[in-house]
Amino acid sequence: MKNATDIAAAVNAKISSASAELDKSLAVIAEKNGAINAFLFVDTDGAKSFASNVDERIAQGEKLPLAGVPIAIKDNLCQTGVPTTCSSKILADWRPPYTATVVERLIAAGAIPVGKTNLDEFAMGSSTETSAFGPTKNPLDLTRVPGGSSGGSAAAVAADMTPISLGSDTGGSIRQPAALCGLVGIKPTYGLVSRYGLIAFASSLDQVGPFAKTVADAALVLEVIAGHDPMDSTSLPEPAPSLVAHVNDGVAGKRVALVKELYEGADDEVVASVKAAVAALEAAGATIVELSIPELRLGLSAYYLIAPAEASSNLARYDGVRFGLREQAEDVNDMYEATRTAGFGAEVKRRIMLGTYALSAGYFDAYYGQALKVRTQMIKAFAKAYEQADMLIGATTPTVAFEFGSKTSNPMAMYLSDVFTIPTNLAGDAAVSVPFGTGENDLPIGVQILGPGRSEATLLAAARVLEIADGRA
């Protein structure tokens, strides 16, 4: 399949049409989704109607940045009338009456939302194995996980079902599956992309971002979805930054810091890729320094208090009263209990309990309060690092894609697969995962480039240097 930039160019030039591109995408989905389970729902009729609408707009002379580009949407983003389940039984039959700002912006830009992709239930997981609707397979090796939580969105692109997709990243849920599926994934600066219509997991950490096969495509999608949204109070006031125009800016004169805490403990082949990436950046004119930021080691612990605490509150509304699953019972309290017992899976329950505990009177200061202090320390530590470097570099994940079931019995082992990605979410900064080199069984390795708030253009330019050095484009 062609990339998004090329499809949009062809549709804008009337060489191709949105409807034709959609047909190709639907054909691949029909062929592969049975084995991969990337999509939970394919909105064939809706997508066809969007496509003919785009073709009409093009016929009337409009030029659209994502003209006729099929896109897969993670199933925690609302779209009017389209099932939006968060891969949970509790929302199995829910169809929202409104559309998320990011999806509206994609549609306005000419993209064709083709359906909703699988995720770990409520985005809580790193493998899609906690989905109530079965795991997604990694298209590069069907015995392995695609990563998570945005595993369905990553697999959709890796399997050429759509050239681009949207995920959400709370602790690594875009970057980790991007790394495991050999894609470019961006966790934008907190507030750069609207969260209106993104079903909350941990509100202070969640951010929507793109998956793509190329850096330019990822930049294009982010440019479309970014920018202030009056419906989201935490949205940054500025309009979308210019990204596509800067993709080929290179890294000459940039200071890149290799951060020990962002690769130590990773598999040797992963470390080797990170070091090779550093060399490639240096060869392209960057100055390299080595840094240690010890505070980053506290990220995982702080994250597993803050994210569950917010989740325990965000997920309270799934109570059987207004929408979603309702289990009948004699009394309202029994109904709540029966509904939530039947509707939530084990991982979601585990995190609700963790979070409820962390916020409880008598424990708040020791757990949630302490985690907030760690978070403040982490923000300061990053800020200090960014006085010495324009960007930081490390691994995205400690390993390549792992096999199904290898970590499901040990939550801590699963949580550790996000150890390098979590700090960026706590700081509210930006980070990109870009494929660089391969490891065991020729599986892709992701290198992570991190930067301060609103540094996406710089990070994408660096990712582009690595993309070229890796022989990908």
Add this chain to the structure above:
Amino acid sequence: MTLPNGWEMVVGLEVHTELKTATKMFCGCANAFGSEPNTNICPVCLGLPGSLPVLNKMAVELAMAIGVALHCTIAPSTFHRKNYFYPDMPKDFQISQYDLPINSRGYLDLPDGSQISVERAHLEEDTGKSTHLGGTGRIHGADRSMVDYNRSGVPLVEIVSGPDIRSAAQARAYASELRGILIATGASDGRMEEGSMRFDANVSVRKSGEPFGTRCEIKNLNSLRSLQRAIDYEALRQIEVLEEGGSIRQETRHWDENRGETSTMRVKEEAEDYRYFREPDLVELSPDQAWQDRVRAALPPMPAARRSRLEELLGDPSDAQRDAIGTVVELDLDGFVISAAQAKADVAIALARSANEIAADIENVAKLSTEAFVATVLMEQKGELSATQAKKVLGVLLESGGDPSTIAKALGFEQMGADALGDLVAKCIEENPSEWQRYREGDDKLSQFFIGQIMKLTKGQANGKSVIAELQQRK
């Protein structure tokens, strides 16, 4: 009510008031009372997955207006989530303010000169409204429950007083004065019957001078009468328990208006842990000085200042006049009195006519122009109308508006010239020589006799003061 045996009550009030904004606190839905159930709703106030709150600027402005009127400090504030499950609360948490409220440390002056401290006045969102049918009629054990989310997300300000109130009557005076302030600021319509103002009362008792006793909180009182009755009942209940050697359990109590009793809702041990934490979907609220100054400048005079103004106009008001001033300000009629004063009319007459005749027909006040009112007072003052006639003219003005002198004519209240009145008075003196003699010898009470006679002869159209003047001339 005086408490027995040297007991004293200690009361603090929490007053919830709905703000009179056009839209809800965090979304664009109409903030309207009385619409069809579940018609003013959207993804945000229904708490649908993925929805986010955006703070209503007008709600902030009205909250600041309340803060200014209550002499509070306005400071940068934050929102928290108060987490608990209830079907009429769509997100199963309420967005409220916790450790950093927008307004803190103010006070309220009562008409009797006492001052009640205000600890805070913070912003929060209202819940929906549940109706439980059949069975127990409460959420547990009803046959069915229905929820109307029109009220969900309506902006509220909760005003928390210090434990400064010492009687139920004072609590009532505080609530009433606060209501006047809320109406004056434009923050609330003060309609208690629509639930736009609701009270929780914290009540404890102690012997004078001793430390505070254990308090009980009476929830959801929705009229001034209930507030006063419930507090009196609760204080006496606590005294009875203590005098019988018992102790007070800290608990939340429910007021039963029909039975006139409070009863236990839940004891402290059952109190929920609300797991407050910063609302991550909202940012800090820091109204800049310029915004605060604009709100301050736009604020009309508060009831206390308006009462003072009328007191100054009257000079040294009697107790009855103070009551009348209270009524006039409460009903927003002080403009009539001030206009009369500006036209050099008699302030005492204007106050009396406002507090009595206009107040009695308050729903028609819009028909009465200030000019017509002032003209009527001036006619009464000059003796062109008797008090009785002036009241009747006002009655007609309130009923249908118009010009007072035309109305007076139509009612047959012909102006009685001094000559005609003089003749009548002379005639009356002639016919009642012994009364006249006693009056001349200093029995002033007999002036009333002559006024009565003249009134009879004139069918009430004479002016009492003019009659006395005529009598004086003839002494």
